[in-house]
Amino acid sequence: MFSHLNPTRLRRRGAVTAVALAALxxxxxxxxxxxxxxxxxxxGDSVADFVHxxxxxxxxxxxxxxxxxxxxxxxxxxxxxxxxxxxxxCRTVYDIMSVTKQFTAAAILKLEVMGRLRVSDRIDRFxxxxxxxxxxxxxxxxxxxxxxxxxALGDDYEPVSRDEMVRRALASTPLSAPGEEWHYxxxxxxxLAAIVEKVxxxxxxxxxxxxxxxxxxMRHTGYVLPRWxxxxxxxxxxxxxxxxxxxxxxxxxxxGPYWNLRGNGGMLSTAPDLLRWHRALMxxxxxxxxxxxxxxxxxxxxxxxxxxxxxxxxxxxxxxxxFAWHDGGNGWSLALLGRTLRDDVLVFWVSNHAYRHGRxxxxxRAETLTQGIVDRVRAEGE
Numbered sequence: 001m002f003s004h005l006n007p008t009r010l011r012r013r014g015a016v017t018a019v020a021l022a023a024l025x026x027x028x029x030x031x032x033x034x035x036x037x038x039x040x041x042x043x044g045d046s047v048a049d050f051v052h053x054x055x056x057x058x059x060x061x062x063x064x065x066x067x068x069x070x071x072x073x074x075x076x077x078x079x080x081x082x083x084x085x086x087x088x089x090c091r092t093v094y095d096i097m098s099v100t101k102q103f104t105a106a107a108i109l110k111l112e113v114m115g116r117l118r119v120s121d122r123i124d125r126f127x128x129x130x131x132x133x134x135x136x137x138x139x140x141x142x143x144x145x146x147x148x149x150x151x152a153l154g155d156d157y158e159p160v161s162r163d164e165m166v167r168r169a170l171a172s173t174p175l176s177a178p179g180e181e182w183h184y185x186x187x188x189x190x191x192l193a194a195i196v197e198k199v200x201x202x203x204x205x206x207x208x209x210x211x212x213x214x215x216x217x218m219r220h221t222g223y224v225l226p227r228w229x230x231x232x233x234x235x236x237x238x239x240x241x242x243x244x245x246x247x248x249x250x251x252x253x254x255x256g257p258y259w260n261l262r263g264n265g266g267m268l269s270t271a272p273d274l275l276r277w278h279r280a281l282m283x284x285x286x287x288x289x290x291x292x293x294x295x296x297x298x299x300x301x302x303x304x305x306x307x308x309x310x311x312x313x314x315x316x317x318x319x320x321x322x323f324a325w326h327d328g329g330n331g332w333s334l335a336l337l338g339r340t341l342r343d344d345v346l347v348f349w350v351s352n353h354a355y356r357h358g359r360x361x362x363x364x365r366a367e368t369l370t371q372g373i374v375d376r377v378r379a380e381g382e
Contacts (some may be wrong), residue, residue: 047073047376054369060088060237061351064271065373067342067381070277073373074271080234080352081244088270093220093233094271094334094350098326099274100267101189102295103208104141105143105312109197109291110211116199119143119294126195127166129297134170137178139195142188143311144300149185150300156261156330157251164192182300182309186264188313193263202265205256213273216280221269223256224248232270236332244332265328271348278339278346296324296341307370317340320378327366329354335363340372347373 051063051073060078064071076088111117118124119140124130130137134147136379141147153168154160169191175183193204200207205223213221220226236244247268251258257266279287287295298308298315307314313324321342328335334354338347349368354362362369 025140027111029147033356038354044375045154047373047380048075050372050376051075051369054365054372056356056362057342058356058364059351059360059362060234060353061349061362062088062090062092062094062271063349063369063373064273064275064346065348066278066346067377068282072380078353081231082235082237086232088234088352091232093228093270094328094335094352095265095333096267096269096274096337096350097265097330097333098207098328099269099328099335099337100265101262101281102312102326102337103187103194103212103265103267104196104204105203105295106212106287107208107296108139108143108192109287109311112194113288113291115199123191123195126198127170127191128171133174134178138182139192140194140299142199143210144309145182145188146179146300147179147185147188148176148178148183149187149191150175151184152186152260154260156265158260159251159253160259162197162259162262166194166218178307178309182302186260189264190262191258191369195258196263203255212280212286213283215278218269218273218280221267221273221277223252223262223267224254225298226268228268234333234352236330239355239357241353241356250358253364271350274337274348275367278344281339282344296321296322320374323374325370328362333356334366336366336370340374340376343378345377347377349373 005199018273022222047065053078055061065073074090076090078088078094080086080088104107112119121139122135123137124135137147140317149169149306151167153172169187190198196204205225207224209222215345220228229253238244247266256262281292295311296313296315297310300309307316310324313326315322315324321340323338324338325336325338333352335350339345349369351362
């Protein structure tokens with residue numbers, strides 16, 4: 001299903017503490033450990049059975065599956081915080097990394113529905129002193145990674161203000177002329193977040209919270225506004241099993257991550273909230289039908305891939321209909337959110353310890369895990 005992942009950059013800053021690796025899966029709400037590599041489809045194989053034998057033994061993760069409005073499966077595995085002995089569960093709050101991009105894209109479309117902008121607008125409508133080589137960049141170019149802007153401007157946790165990020169982006173050397181080539185760009189999505197602020201007159205997170213998350217009933221998604229109990233937020237672990245802290249334990253501003261990360265990643269959420277997001281995308285809760293269709297319209301073929309990029313989503317045509325998905329990674333954690341656009345099957349999985357030297361790399365099982373869950377949810381609904 002997936003030819004490549006589009007993770008955010010590897011983020012490593014500050015001191016780390018070595019911790020022991022948890023030896024076995026500790027599923028929350030489901031019995032039995034995972035057994036290692038995935039096997040092929042089996043008659044009557046349930047989602048739970050498949051997930052247990054496909055996730056690597058020792059991993060920490062949460063997995064959710066749904067069809068339409070109906071929750072089919074949700075379980076946590078391993079630990080959200082080893083030092084405290086907190087098991088991962090469906091309530092665990094994770095960094096969902098580049099899955100954040102679909103919220104930024106939806107915010108832009110919301111502003112278009114409100115009559116505040118058009119995706120065809122050039123960025124010089126929003127930013128002063130745009131150099132000639134970037135003057136023809138439009139909002140749509142930013143949404144589809146065809147602006148020609150660089151992938152990144154520095155470390156995700158570097159204390160960069162919005163204005164400094166914009167200045168650096170506009171001063172950067174372009175990779176291609178606007179609209180000519182596809183280059184995955186976190187920088188472009190940070191510019192989109194800046195546009196959301198300039199047009200709405202609100203902070204990026206505040207606008208998303210009021211216009212997207214609140215209508216969808218998502219009370220546990222954001223950067224700082226939800227104020228989660230610390231015990232519910234997953235600690236991340238590197239490939240040696242060393243603790244990397246919670247996302248906000250790194251250098252963050254008072255209102256969320258700095259601007260190398262804001263808008264393109266770093267959002268925190270839970271599996272139930274992403275189910276609420278899925279439900280909101282099935283009706284007019286956050287966007288009318290025309291805008292939702294625009295969100296998922298495959299627009300630009302991605303190089304060396306069967307996917308095309310829409311607005312904050314990858315889209316692939318499969319025998320069962322189009323599949324929209326986006327992943328995110330930071331070298332420690334990995335997440336993927338996918339939904340079938342014909343029959344509304346949802347898959348979400350996330351790990352706060354996705355890599356372990358000599359033992360597992362969850363990227364190697366991403367396709368098997370995702371496709372297997374979709375197949376079984378469909379089979380259980382027949």
